[in-house]
Amino acid sequence: MPQSVTVGQDARSIAVLAREGKGPPVVWLGGFKSDMRAAKATALDEWAERNGRAFVRFDYSGHGESGGAFEEGTISRWLEDALAVIERHVRERPILVGSSMGGWISLLAARHLMEKQPDLAPAGMVLIAPAVDMTERLMWSRFPEDLRRSVQETGVYHRPSAYSDDPYPITWKLIEDGRRHLILDRPIQTGCPVHILQGMGDPDVPWSHALELVEHLPGDSVSLTLIKDGDHRLSRPEDIERLIAAVAAIA
Secondary structure, three states: OOEEEEEOOOOEEEEEEEEOOEEEEEEEEOOOOOOOOOHHHHHHHHHHHHHOEEEEEEOOOOOOOOOOOHHHOOHHHHHHHHHHHHHHHOOOOOEEEEEOHHHHHHHHHHHHHHHHOHHHOOOEEEEEOOOOOHHHHHHHHHOOHHHHHHHHHHOEEEEOOOOOOOOEEEEHHHHHHHHHHOOOOOOOOOOOOEEEEEEOOOOOOOHHHHHHHHHOOOOOOEEEEEEOOOOOOOOOHHHHHHHHHHHHHHO
């Protein structure tokens, strides 16, 4: 059964699954509209169980088993969720594993922790198809002018998804808030080793985006694994093996 963390002025309930264990705790930060019981997070939990490792996964507000409406979600809110879970469930420097949007939130969380709580700043990071600055680079800049105008006028665009029968609501609130968190306009410091896993067949986060991120990590130890036939999810058995190996190498 999940535990819960109460977050924010609206007292939203964030569902958390935390496994006790040794070593730097591994913290899973999922993607946009994903949840903590998806394939990669579950595979990491099984690895943690086999190896006696501490592992924490959670659902952002409006996702999975957490409270709140998805349409109310913003990068600020989801970052606040992540930081609250880390502060409640982590006692030493963690390894952050961020998938897609979770990659962006991992980098934002690392910056916050380095500044405000250095004892919880990450010991390492593994980023899977990191959708850094996605609201601007991977959404807004790709929208045609008429769609941009519609989002501003109506407040939402219901975007068809290859990963769900239901479209994903992209709100004007999400786009506007995302602009407060853009980080690809300056060097990014993490203070720890970073390993990026990126599929070259990813239609959502192009591999050139991962290369640009590497260019913005000048001061850190960075590894980039490009998977020629890899898609966005990177959930095949061979992809999950790469993910587990990357986490284990940092640990």
